[in-house]
Amino acid sequence: MAGLDDVLRRHRVVICAGSGGVGKTTTAASLAVRGALLGRRTMVLTIDPAKRLANALGMHALGSVSTSIGGDGVPEGMLSAMVLDQKGAWDELVERHAPSPEIRDRILANHFYQHLSQNFAGSQEYMAIEQLCELHASGAYDLIVVDTPPTRHALDFLEAPQRIADFLDRSVVKWFVRPYFSAGWATLRFVNRTVGFLFRRLEDATGISALVEVSDFFTSMSGLFEEFEPRVRRVYQLLRSPDTAFVLVATPEEQVLSEAEYFCRKVHDLDMSLRAVVFNRTHRELSGARRGVKPDEVKRVMQHLVGSAAVAERLADNFSRYETLGRGDGLRMEAFRRLLQKRVAVAEVPNFNADVHSVADLQAMHPFLFSAA
Amino acid sequence: MDHESLFDRRLLVIAGKGGVGKTTIACALGLLAAQLGKRTLLAEVDGAGRAAYLLGIPPAPAGEARALGPSLSVMSVDGSASLAEYLEIILPVKRVVQAVLSSRIYQYFVAAAPGLKELMTVGKIWYEAERTDEGRVRWDLVIFDAPATGHSLQYLRMPRAAHAAFGSGLVGRESKRIVDLLTDPRRTAINLVTTAEEMPVNETVEMYQQVRSDLRMPPGLLFVNRTHHAQFHAEDLAHAEARRGTLHDPRERAIADEVLNRAREELGWTAINGTFLRRLESEIDMPLVQVPFMFTEEFGVNEVRAIAARIAAEITPAARHRLGDGWA
Numbered sequence: 001m002a003g004l005d006d007v008l009r010r011h012r013v014v015i016c017a018g019s020g021g022v023g024k025t026t027t028a029a030s031l032a033v034r035g036a037l038l039g040r041r042t043m044v045l046t047i048d049p050a051k052r053l054a055n056a057l058g059m060h061a062l063g064s065v066s067t068s069i070g071g072d073g074v075p076e077g078m079l080s081a082m083v084l085d086q087k088g089a090w091d092e093l094v095e096r097h098a099p100s101p102e103i104r105d106r107i108l109a110n111h112f113y114q115h116l117s118q119n120f121a122g123s124q125e126y127m128a129i130e131q132l133c134e135l136h137a138s139g140a141y142d143l144i145v146v147d148t149p150p151t152r153h154a155l156d157f158l159e160a161p162q163r164i165a166d167f168l169d170r171s172v173v174k175w176f177v178r179p180y181f182s183a184g185w186a187t188l189r190f191v192n193r194t195v196g197f198l199f200r201r202l203e204d205a206t207g208i209s210a211l212v213e214v215s216d217f218f219t220s221m222s223g224l225f226e227e228f229e230p231r232v233r234r235v236y237q238l239l240r241s242p243d244t245a246f247v248l249v250a251t252p253e254e255q256v257l258s259e260a261e262y263f264c265r266k267v268h269d270l271d272m273s274l275r276a277v278v279f280n281r282t283h284r285e286l287s288g289a290r291r292g293v294k295p296d297e298v299k300r301v302m303q304h305l306v307g308s309a310a311v312a313e314r315l316a317d318n319f320s321r322y323e324t325l326g327r328g329d330g331l332r333m334e335a336f337r338r339l340l341q342k343r344v345a346v347a348e349v350p351n352f353n354a355d356v357h358s359v360a361d362l363q364a365m366h367p368f369l370f371s372a373a
Numbered sequence: 374m375d376h377e378s379l380f381d382r383r384l385l386v387i388a389g390k391g392g393v394g395k396t397t398i399a400c401a402l403g404l405l406a407a408q409l410g411k412r413t414l415l416a417e418v419d420g421a422g423r424a425a426y427l428l429g430i431p432p433a434p435a436g437e438a439r440a441l442g443p444s445l446s447v448m449s450v451d452g453s454a455s456l457a458e459y460l461e462i463i464l465p466v467k468r469v470v471q472a473v474l475s476s477r478i479y480q481y482f483v484a485a486a487p488g489l490k491e492l493m494t495v496g497k498i499w500y501e502a503e504r505t506d507e508g509r510v511r512w513d514l515v516i517f518d519a520p521a522t523g524h525s526l527q528y529l530r531m532p533r534a535a536h537a538a539f540g541s542g543l544v545g546r547e548s549k550r551i552v553d554l555l556t557d558p559r560r561t562a563i564n565l566v567t568t569a570e571e572m573p574v575n576e577t578v579e580m581y582q583q584v585r586s587d588l589r590m591p592p593g594l595l596f597v598n599r600t601h602h603a604q605f606h607a608e609d610l611a612h613a614e615a616r617r618g619t620l621h622d623p624r625e626r627a628i629a630d631e632v633l634n635r636a637r638e639e640l641g642w643t644a645i646n647g648t649f650l651r652r653l654e655s656e657i658d659m660p661l662v663q664v665p666f667m668f669t670e671e672f673g674v675n676e677v678r679a680i681a682a683r684i685a686a687e688i689t690p691a692a693r694h695r696l697g698d699g700w701a
Contacts, residue, residue, distance in 0.1 A: 020392060305613035305617065328671050
């Protein structure tokens, strides 16, 4: 079994995936710091709107432009970080393709566009991957670590490009590409007459003139979406490349692990490579010769140390509570490991109860992530 | 607000950052309300059946209530399903509705109408809260387990935005009635859930300000979940460490080290929680209810029951009395 160091040395793109709230951002930042320490020019790309990575790296105004981070043993110029402003990325796409400033402004104000760029499920993920493709193609970095968006289901990240492609499917888009009030819409040659009528009825009832906006959007942007299929193909090529490794981050909770299990299967089905699993915020029961230590023995030892029987008892109680947590975590992690292929590296990071504020704090995770560190 | 009257509302919204235990608190409140004899609906949004799991029942299809007992039902509310349900009301011919829903244009329509799905979700909650069967209200209380912070604000803001945007249409008129329910202190209370840690507290403080100034929703209780309360002091540990050398058996030393490690972890959490509890108290003007961390092998229905008992003890002495001993 290769360790996480090998994963960082042998790949150009490392994607940290997992459910929301498992410590993905911190893990990605910590991996990137390690990459830079291994002598690789490293970029960590985050999409988290909470800008937590910025906090972890001690930077407060991280823009969408890459910033070079040094200090705490990381050589100058080896580590950069970037926060993707996904709304900005969509706007840029519009800027590039809109035929005139008037049309650009009309698109930016369009409700349909605003939904697509901000709320459409997978839109954020898609833009993250586009950004990743560009960074990868630039050749400026030996290693790009990606912190995926905080989606409820880690899977959204993998499916986003296809979902966008399906949504912007040419045959449907073509239908919308004509002014709403033109003859094409009035006679509705391209769709079932009844359906067309129903939508008119629906718009009247709700007071929402939605289809005008859809039509306006696609008419203004015609041309751009013709190229969507090849773009999505390019994105999946990178995700499947032998240069790309997935690292799954999970906490040992039942709900998180059941999502993680589904994710592993899906990565495999999509011909992508899961290279490592990081269990975060874990508790472990005592192992080896000390396993199954009796409460009385704990109490006796502690009473010897603290004197007071009452305090010794409280310390012993606390110990047994944490043993209970550790037993549950341990059982769930063992069951999960049995599902993984042998070559998948596994690391376990205990529950730190200190906030991560600096590059040095990120390095505190290294002894757990990299056994040789 | 008056603790005792929490369950006299028609709608309790439960909001907070993802992963802090919103659904757990919502389930616990559901159990309590049901024990008080309130016919209660626990409505979960985008929760993938988490509430049903925590209460130990199989999930039901979106939009359908599954009964846990005579007084408590659980429902998973989904924007698309609610929209379809709504269309059946405004387009009364069933065949017509099917034609709309099965059309590919439908998804573009939904995408182009900003926040329509969110609006329909809140609309569905409102519908359940106001619903009557043969002249009698269907539910005495609806508990709305809202999605994570950013999203829940998006949801709760929609009715007002829709009223402004579609004022004249049917949707605009109905949005007004939803806003009326959400902002009525006699009928509604919004409750916040957080843990006493840096990031969740930051988000909670922000959310509280938005709830007050922007949404103008009546505040309920602030639940601080997973609080640690070490029963020993740093001096106890320092004392023990100083005497560690007096243990000669390596096994005993190893045990002592592990016990002290866990004790330090517990003290660390207690300190962090203390810091952020103080911040919550100073920045959020809502009655605060602490819910202790549960040391358990597996989190399930028993833990939810224990938390319900704990909340009962904190918020409603009268409720606790009526619950009897079954909760301990």
